[in-house]
Amino acid sequence: MADRRLPTAPHPGSSRRSHRTAPRGGRRARRGRRSPAAAALRVLLLLVCTGAVGWAGLALLPDRAADDGATPPPRPTAPVNDGPTPSAPPSRPSAAAEPPSRGEDRPAAQARYPVNGPGTYTWAKGTGTRAGTKGRLVRYGVKLEDGTGLDVDELAAEIDGILRDPRGWTRQGAASFQRVGSPPYDMLVHVVSPGTTDRLCGRWGLKTEGRVNCANAPHLVVNVRRWIELSPQYRGRPADYHALIINHEAGHVLGHGHRGCPGRGRPAPAMMQQIKGLKGCTANPWVYDRAGKLIDGPPEP
Numbered sequence: 001m002a003d004r005r006l007p008t009a010p011h012p013g014s015s016r017r018s019h020r021t022a023p024r025g026g027r028r029a030r031r032g033r034r035s036p037a038a039a040a041l042r043v044l045l046l047l048v049c050t051g052a053v054g055w056a057g058l059a060l061l062p063d064r065a066a067d068d069g070a071t072p073p074p075r076p077t078a079p080v081n082d083g084p085t086p087s088a089p090p091s092r093p094s095a096a097a098e099p100p101s102r103g104e105d106r107p108a109a110q111a112r113y114p115v116n117g118p119g120t121y122t123w124a125k126g127t128g129t130r131a132g133t134k135g136r137l138v139r140y141g142v143k144l145e146d147g148t149g150l151d152v153d154e155l156a157a158e159i160d161g162i163l164r165d166p167r168g169w170t171r172q173g174a175a176s177f178q179r180v181g182s183p184p185y186d187m188l189v190h191v192v193s194p195g196t197t198d199r200l201c202g203r204w205g206l207k208t209e210g211r212v213n214c215a216n217a218p219h220l221v222v223n224v225r226r227w228i229e230l231s232p233q234y235r236g237r238p239a240d241y242h243a244l245i246i247n248h249e250a251g252h253v254l255g256h257g258h259r260g261c262p263g264r265g266r267p268a269p270a271m272m273q274q275i276k277g278l279k280g281c282t283a284n285p286w287v288y289d290r291a292g293k294l295i296d297g298p299p300e301p
Helices: 016-020 026-068 152-164 194-202 224-229 238-253
Strands: 121-123 136-145 175-179 187-192 214-216 219-223
Touching (some): 152 238, 187 194, 187 224, 194 219, 194 224, 219 224, 219 238
Parallel strands (some): 136 187, 187 219
Antiparallel strands (some): 121 136
């Protein structure tokens, strides 16, 4: 009969099962006539599926990378080895305060100092006269990071004057101070770039964000950014703000904690975090008033 033709020979590579099985009538022939279209359809479906899998895989890549921690945070820079570290640092090292609002801070691009200094220093040479005759003698050194644009001798002379002022810590025998040109010392004033401030203060777990000062006995770290730019409460009064920095941080070195505003309209204590706001007090950089009365307030953390 016309429709009982034998199947054509299989193409090389086809399975044996395909040519051992006898066809049944014309159904096999008709299926053979449709096979090119079916094959094309299968290829098309394969391409579509492959594309869908590919897009799904791409969509998952970012989440996988984040989960795996593919880009770990950078490791902190090792602190600058600038001098002896206290064997038993005080239990409460102090950063000066929260920084002033960024709107009142000069942008770094306009700064007159390096954001990151080289980590090398120049000491103020010579031994000064003793300021104060009573109380604990604190021998202190002054060292300036190179490249800040300041003069180390002028800087040391200003710090000498602040610590010698009768409104400072020498009043009533609280302490006496004498500058030395090399170790040993009881207090070391570092005047450094913002980046070096962060590295030095960071070794004590203090976050200064390149913008404030810190202290951890015997180290007093002065951020040159604050020294030059001052704070909103002391705009146009650099001498007063410098006195506040030294008196506040020296107070920490001497073991004093933060104090609050004693009342509206009264002078703020030198140990108050004045850069956070005066809270009704008036700006004041000194420990004692001119009559020799301690300017104090309630304890604060």
